[in-house]
Amino acid sequence: xxxxxxxRHEAEARLVGPAIAGLNAARRLRRLEAxxxxxxxxPPLRNGVRxxxxxxxxxxxxxxxDGARPVAWVTSGAPVEVLRPLGYYVVYPxxxxxxxxxxxxxxxxxEAAERAGHSRDLCSYARTxxxxxxxxxxxxxxxxxxDLLVCCTNICQTxxxxxxxxxxxxxxxxxxxxxxxxxxxxxxxxTAYVRRQVETLAAEAERVAGRELRMxxxxxxxxxxQDAAFLWGECLATARxxxxxxxxxxxxxxxxxxxxxxGLDEAQAYxxxxxxxxxxxxxxxxAGIEGERVRLVxxxxxxxxxxxxLGDLLAARRANLVAATYTHAWSECADLFxxxxxxxxxxxxxxxxxxxxxxxxxARGLADLARRYGAHGVLFHSDRSCKPYSLGQHGLRxxxxxxxxxxxxxxxxxxxxxxxVAWEAAAGRIEAFIEGLG
Amino acid sequence: xxxxxxxxxDAGSTTWKAVAIDGEGRIVAAMLLRSEPRVEEQSxxxxxxxxxxxxxxxxPRVAATGYGRRRVPGAVARPTEIAAHAFGAAWLAPDASxxxxxxxxxxxxxxxxxxxxxxxxAMNDRCAAGTGRFLENTLSRLGIPWDAVDDMVRGAPRxxxxxxxxxxxxxxxxVGLIADGAPVPDVVRGxxxxxxxxxxxxxxxxxxxxxxxxxxGVARCRPLLAAVAARTGQTVRPAPEPQLVGALGAALLAGP
Numbered sequence: 101x102x103x104x105x106x107x108r109h110e111a112e113a114r115l116v117g118p119a120i121a122g123l124n125a126a127r128r129l130r131r132l133e134a135x136x137x138x139x140x141x142x143p144p145l146r147n148g149v150r151x152x153x154x155x156x157x158x159x160x161x162x163x164x165x166d167g168a169r170p171v172a173w174v175t176s177g178a179p180v181e182v183l184r185p186l187g188y189y190v191v192y193p194x195x196x197x198x199x200x201x202x203x204x205x206x207x208x209x210x211e212a213a214e215r216a217g218h219s220r221d222l223c224s225y226a227r228t229x230x231x232x233x234x235x236x237x238x239x240x241x242x243x244x245x246x247d248l249l250v251c252c253t254n255i256c257q258t259x260x261x262x263x264x265x266x267x268x269x270x271x272x273x274x275x276x277x278x279x280x281x282x283x284x285x286x287x288x289x290x291t292a293y294v295r296r297q298v299e300t301l302a303a304e305a306e307r308v309a310g311r312e313l314r315m316x317x318x319x320x321x322x323x324x325x326q327d328a329a330f331l332w333g334e335c336l337a338t339a340r341x342x343x344x345x346x347x348x349x350x351x352x353x354x355x356x357x358x359x360x361x362x363g364l365d366e367a368q369a370y371x372x373x374x375x376x377x378x379x380x381x382x383x384x385x386x387a388g389i390e391g392e393r394v395r396l397v398x399x400x401x402x403x404x405x406x407x408x409x410l411g412d413l414l415a416a417r418r419a420n421l422v423a424a425t426y427t428h429a430w431s432e433c434a435d436l437f438x439x440x441x442x443x444x445x446x447x448x449x450x451x452x453x454x455x456x457x458x459x460x461x462x463a464r465g466l467a468d469l470a471r472r473y474g475a476h477g478v479l480f481h482s483d484r485s486c487k488p489y490s491l492g493q494h495g496l497r498x499x500x501x502x503x504x505x506x507x508x509x510x511x512x513x514x515x516x517x518x519x520x521v522a523w524e525a526a527a528g529r530i531e532a533f534i535e536g537l538g
Numbered sequence: 539x540x541x542x543x544x545x546x547x548d549a550g551s552t553t554w555k556a557v558a559i560d561g562e563g564r565i566v567a568a569m570l571l572r573s574e575p576r577v578e579e580q581s582x583x584x585x586x587x588x589x590x591x592x593x594x595x596x597x598p599r600v601a602a603t604g605y606g607r608r609r610v611p612g613a614v615a616r617p618t619e620i621a622a623h624a625f626g627a628a629w630l631a632p633d634a635s636x637x638x639x640x641x642x643x644x645x646x647x648x649x650x651x652x653x654x655x656x657x658x659x660a661m662n663d664r665c666a667a668g669t670g671r672f673l674e675n676t677l678s679r680l681g682i683p684w685d686a687v688d689d690m691v692r693g694a695p696r697x698x699x700x701x702x703x704x705x706x707x708x709x710x711x712x713v714g715l716i717a718d719g720a721p722v723p724d725v726v727r728g729x730x731x732x733x734x735x736x737x738x739x740x741x742x743x744x745x746x747x748x749x750x751x752x753x754x755g756v757a758r759c760r761p762l763l764a765a766v767a768a769r770t771g772q773t774v775r776p777a778p779e780p781q782l783v784g785a786l787g788a789a790l791l792a793g794p
Contacts (some may be wrong), residue, residue: 319689370675524605525644532620536656 102167109161109168113468119158121153128152139313140390142381142416146344147354147374155199155356155368159240165189166244167494170309173266175259176359177453178252179446181325182302184363191243193266193361197225200232201404201516205239210484212237220506224516226262245274248308250301254279254456254487273308275301279451284456286451288492294447297323318442322364326437331371332358333431338378339422340473345378345393348421349411350388352402358430366389394419394534397470399496399508400481400489401426401515406523413527417534423473425466429459430452432465459492466496467504476537478508479530484520509533544586546788547613548622549606550641552670553755555785556588558598567592567784577606593607596739601792603784606743617791619784620648622654626787627751628654630777635748637736638766638774639783640756642670645737654790660743668736670756672705676712676729676780680722684758689763690723691730699712708732727761734765739771750774753783 105208128149137143165171172183173191179332180190200206201224209231210224216229216234230236251263260276267274275298298372302313315390332355338345363368379429396414398421403410414420454462470478478500497508511529514520541561548555550573556661558567561745569588575579581602589598598630602610603622610616617625619639627637628650637648643663643670651657662668681776698709698720708729733756741750752763767774777783 279738449779525661528618528620532656532659535621536651536659537617538655 102242105168106240109164110195112164113157113161117157121456121521124156125153140343140418140447141347142387142390145350145374145377147377148350148369150370150373151354152368154361158360159199162191162240162415163242166243166247170247170305171244172248172250172305173246173270173272174250174503175252175255175263177254177450177455178250179298179301179444179450179484180250180529181321181363181442182298182313183305183316184249185323186305186311186320187311188248188305189244190360192228192245192264194225195356196232196238196240196243196358196517197228198276198404200228200239201518202407203239204518205237206405206516207518209235209316210519219411221485221516223256223258223262223297224514224520226258227485228516230265230269230446231367233266233426234393246270248272248305250277250305251272251275252277252450253278254450254453256455256481256486258488263347273304275304277301277450281458281460286448290451291444291447294451295443298446299445309384312411313480314477315442320441320527322366322437322445324365325363326434328358328362328367328371329431329434329437331368331375333434335371335378335430336423336428336431338375338382339380339388339420341520342395342474343389344422345381345386345388347388348396348398348412348424349402349407349414351405351421351424351427354405354426369412388419389415389420390455391418392415392420394477394537395422395473395475396420396534397422397466397473397475397478398426398481399466399493400476400483401486403481403513403521404516405518406513406521406526409461409523409527410530413530414534417531419534421479422475423469425454425469428465428469455488459496462492463496463499467506470500470504475506477533478506480508480510481515482510484510484514485517486515507533507537542596542793543589543592544789544792545550545589545600545601545674546622546626546785546792547581547585547600547604547607548619548699548782548784548788549573549581549602549604549608549610550619550643552604553781554580554584554606555570555604555782556585557782557785557789558589558592559728559786559789561576568779568785571779572725573606576734578611578787580611581606583592583788589654589749591640599654599792600648601788603788614790614793615788620646621658621790622784622787623753624648624650624656624787625654625790627753627777629786629790630783631749631751631775632747634751634770636741636744636746637752637753638757639753640668640670640743641784642674643716643752645669645740645754647737647744654787658744660741661741662736666775668740669705669751670754672708673729673733673756673759673762675705677707677726679709679712680716680725682722682726687726687730688760689729694723694727695725697731698724700725700728701712713718730759730762731765734762734769737762738769741766741772746770746772748772752776753780757781
């Protein structure tokens with residue numbers, strides 16, 4: 101790694117990026133204070149401005165990271181804690197694709213991937229990122245070239261093909277962490293199998309970074325990830341209050357630090373502040389939706405391109421998403437981060453994530469969420485290009501209605517590709533479902 | 539106190555419908571027109587025409603449903619078609635437990651709850667194969683008027699196999715069948731049965747039981763209702779003026 105590049109990167113990451121993000125944040129804060137209330141929406145979260153600054157700084161730092169420090173591109177469910185002590189700048193292609201989806205640039209990028217032969221049925225996050233790589237375009241300015249690719253199969257098997265493509269296109273070393281799908285409970289042989297792969301990952305990450313992974317540093321990184329996950333869980337739990345102190349849709353955005361900064365102290369600091377603000381709002385009786393009438397749980401990834409319209413639709417009916425399986429997935433395994441020695445803990449945590457569990461587990465989790473959050477119903481997003489999350493939703497819906505008396509509706513859309521979203525049809529279903537709840 | 543007229547507008551994808559109910563709960567006016575692209579203009583003009591002769595003593599309360607419901611001016615409520623069809627059908631057929639609405643653009647099975655509320659519903663997805671537009675397009679392709687369908691199906695000795703579940707591919711399939719010399723009545727019967735298969739599958743999703751009342755333009759197709767009844771084992775009867783049920787339901791939801 102060149103010294104000059106390192107100096108430039110440090111200057112950009114520690115001075116220029118924060119200065120630009122700070123100026124933008126000050127401007128946004130002024131605009132927020134001057135903004136007229138939009139009833140029935142409650143006052144916006146102050147931490148929303150801070151969140152944008154964090155995301156801006158994170159992507160800004162990435163622009164100059166390659167050549168200055170080791171760079172890894174990883175799946176959202178990869179054990180990033182191994183990479184943090186080695187000084188990696190970590191890119192999350194899924195988060196990048198979500199940003200593209202929310203900024204409505206995903207369509208062009210998906211089309212670029214399709215022109216290169218990738219099927220339209222492929223995950224739209226994968227198409228967005230592959231398209232961004234092939235077309236050399238991204239709304240975040242620039243993504244640093246990877247030295248290492250880490251693909252953990254705990255979220256789906258699509259990532260295996262996706263990361264092989266990234267390896268082919270970038271020439272970076274690819275390491276897999278294959279997590280056996282859990283039919284039932286996590287067993288010792290599952291942990292042992294995954295642990296061996298995490299050890300291999302650590303060795304490869306050390307080789308690429310040219311430094312040794314020290315156990316105290318790994319333990320610190322794990323503690324940091326655990327604390328952030330607990331704090332994120334507490335932030336989400338504030339929505340158990342009636343009315344919930346924030347608009348549930350915002351949680352899809354506020355989960356960014358637990359994904360991209362997991363294992364770094366910045367994530368903990370952010371969630372500590374967010375939790376403080378949410379508790380303050382709760383104590384003062386501030387509602388995310390004034391006159392909250394309907395409380396709903398969301399299953400699956402969000403429809404990034406339509407979150408604003410979904411928010412307006414729900415607010416107009418005084419309905420709030422008080423919980424989502426997607427946002428809660430980032431806090432549910434927090435206690436496992438301290439299960440045994442660091443490598444066992446990592447193996448247990450990352451094998452136990454929601455999408456690596458059977459439908460019975462998901463059904464119990466959904467019923468539990470709905471009960472704890474006092475939800476009246478569940479909105480199932482049947483995600484056209486995310487089959488692992490969507491398979492079984494009709495059965496889950498029937499089971500929840502039959503065994504727990506919690507009704508649900510299935511809405512077809514897509515997490516990132518707006519061409520696969522028929523908003524009028526989806527909105528009609530959601531409206532009719534809320535009408536039926538009375 | 540004068541109870542105002544309650545008016546329901548169903549601005550659908552194919553037809554624009556309106557029903558007015560007086561203070562005594564009687565239907566005093568109804569209208570059915572081909573949908574125009576500008577819902578606002580059509581609604582203003584048509585409502586003025588429909589309500590003009592009634593000389594209402596108080597301003598009517600208007601509720602709008604259908605795909606164009608957000609663009610109907612002055613509506614006090616904008617229920618979805620599901621709520622509107624459920625309320626309308628329950629008012630017309632209090633013994634029914636399920637509504638089968640086959641409109642121009644979508645098909646819905648709605649299980650009725652207490653007070654005409656939609657307890658559960660299922661709709662066709664983005665494919666148009668189970669909808670009125672599917673039947674309309676394919677009949678038009680064959681050059682057969684709606685009124686001729688009953689006799690044609692009754693006279694068909696067998697149903698041609700139309701396996702496709704896609705409206706576009708089904709049309710191609712029909713062209714192929716005709717080219718291969720399949721008798722037109724058999725093809726029409728095959729069409730009706732293929733539609734009935736899809737509707738029966740939709741009904742199965744909402745845990746049916748009891749009598750089914752059919753609404754929407756396709757409820758006029760009696761062979762289709764008979765085919766659905768045969769598949770579900772439940773009685774299926776058309777609502778009176780089935781195309782107006784959504785507008786009627788909207789009118790009922792316009793106020794007490």
